[in-house]
Amino acid sequence: MLGILTLRGPSMPVQKASVRDQIRRTLTERILAGHYQPGDRLIELQIARELGTSQGSVREALRELEASRLVESEPHRGTRVRVVSLCEMREAYQMRGLLEQAAAITAAKAFKGSVGSLRDEVQAVLRAAEVGDFGEQAAHVYAFHRAVVGASGNGVLLRLWESLAFETRVRVRLGWGPIDPKQVAASYEAILTALEEGNGRVAGRLLREHSGKFAPVSDQLDAD
Amino acid sequence: MLGILTLRGPSMPVQKASVRDQIRRTLTERILAGHYQPGDRLIELQIARELGTSQGSVREALRELEASRLVESEPHRGTRVRVVSLCEMREAYQMRGLLEQAAAITAAKAFKGSVGSLRDEVQAVLRAAEVGDFGEQAAHVYAFHRAVVGASGNGVLLRLWESLAFETRVRVRLGWGPIDPKQVAASYEAILTALEEGNGRVAGRLLREHSGKFAPVSDQLDAD
DNA sequence: ATCACATTATCGATAATCAATAATTTTTCG
DNA sequence: CGAAAAATTATTGATTATCGATAATGTGAT
Known part of the structure; x- marks a missing residue:
């Protein structure tokens, strides 16, 4: 047994x-x-x-x-x-973007001047992408975003974000085509820069846009 | 049995x-x-x-x-x-505000010109407040906000919002003092007006501010 | 072919039971 | 007396066996 x-x-x-x-x-x-x-x-x-x-x-x-x-x-x-519909996935990505934007506002304070660990994750993503190890890639993407949301210090926010994990992770397995490493690198680099400067507003906006890039529909909820 | x-x-x-x-x-x-x-x-x-x-x-x-x-x-x-801490409640209210703001953006389209049902809920809230029936009051407040979030048409958003129900409902039982009906009425009236006009941007902002009024801490996550 | 009926697989739920663990009480001994 | 040690109790975690209810499947008669 x-x-x-x-x-x-x-x-x-x-x-x-x-x-x-x-x-x-x-x-x-x-x-x-x-x-x-x-x-x-x-x-x-x-x-x-x-x-x-x-x-x-x-x-x-x-x-x-x-x-x-x-x-x-x-x-x-x-x-x-459970079967996650395309519609639901889009909604989940919208929500993820919304939550990450909110998280970045406060998380930026925590990352100001020290984004080393985050940069490591981005590096790992790119390395995994080169090798073609999608599992590893997804894991580090997850770790990056989770680190940002976690740094917001808002436990409820983190819980909400994590409850989207399934919907936003199936994506990888559906294989919506490989991602252009250059594009990913550029996107993350901009986010890192904003966080390093402690500019949460900009980091948030970039994170939201980043999320939008991976969901195939215009973001209707953007309040800015 | x-x-x-x-x-x-x-x-x-x-x-x-x-x-x-x-x-x-x-x-x-x-x-x-x-x-x-x-x-x-x-x-x-x-x-x-x-x-x-x-x-x-x-x-x-x-x-x-x-x-x-x-x-x-x-x-x-x-x-x-479970014991819900004050800190957690504040976080939950922040999140509720964030989600409702997002919901209003798209919900406004659905309510443009027809906020009758919503107005009924507000009336019911005020009536319950006069009588002092807190349970009824809370129920109609809940119904109002839920209607808005539901009208967003975003199922994931609705699910996230509903997962905050416990944290944001204990509040009533903690009795943070009675609410001034005039203030509530004015706040809801402004929201109704914005929705009636189909102005989701404004309705969202008002809803978020509304949420802030009931949480005893400045809202750090406001991106606008 | 299709309807009625029987069969089967599986779920929903119960009861009885046992070991593991935490909390409580009692005992022992310095 | 008072603290450590031991015994007791309450409750959970988990198992087995069993039963009726229900949905899906198969089968036969018309």
Whole structure:
């Protein structure tokens, strides 16, 4: 039993690995990695037997995934990987832009003069793009934006932003074509400069525009 | 058993009343109504026995409440009603303002010339305020803002906004003092006028300012 | 072909049970 | 007495087995 619980690095302190969390993590990985495709059914007992757990634990994990909108379920019809529509993705990108713009306003204070860690992420993005490692690329893009939003110091803002993670991450897997590294570099460079100067207003605007570049529709909500 | 399932209005169509949902609804009501105070423990078997359900169903309901951030839990230490800090509430109000501003930009198109339903809600708010019925007042305030956000036509935006419901609703129960009806009326009247004219830009700005009036801290994120 | 009916897979839910852990109480001993 | 140690209790985390309800599928009769 407990085929999942095998992993636990040697240097890991006392990580509580509840069965429920392990299941959730495993399923999340599989969904984000594309092992389970959108629309695929997730059958409780099947998963339970595969992972060596009980049906109840799987149910709980599925409820959590449903809450974070990775899956959806109908009564007596089971749970399946959620299908994110193009429309919803556009909306999510709009919102991400809006939130990041707001985040930048205050985050700029934190980054003024020290954008080293951010620059590292951008470098990593470009390196990954050259090699063609989309997973790595997406991870560093995520890390960059998350760092900015996190630096805003607004926990609620961060939570809202993170709740968009699924919608804005599927994009990569849909393969809307490779990104021009030059364009990306230029865009990020401008943002970095603004942050370094502590100019949150400009950084925010640039981040919002950046978000717009990756969503194929005009941004209707721009208040400026 | 199933002491909860009694209710089901005569005109109700075919409402699926899963046990889990019933538990969730019951607990949500009790939390919002203040029957359970912030910090109170929610003991699984206790609730299960009281409602005549199994422990498992209560667990699932609690996981859902945790996802919507009404409660929080630590391993082996149980689940309790979440305590929303003043800081978090301020952040939530900031975010609510940001989202509503964005919503107004597009919602204005939908309301141009026909703000009747919105005006009704404002009237209801003032009426409730006169009578001193805070519950009713809060409900209509909620309905007004929700209508605006809903009219934006952006589902993701609506979802984000609704996820702030808890944080921005506790406020009423904390009783930050009664609100001056005149001030409220004037504020809403200006918003209505802007929406009626289809001027989303102005309506958005007013909504954001409105939100600021109810949060006791200067709004740092205003990009305009 | 299509409708009615049976079959099957799966979900929704329950009960009974057990180990692990946290909180509480009691005991022991300096 | 008062603090450390030990025992007790309450509750969670998780399992197994089981049942009825429901949706999907298959099958046969007309």
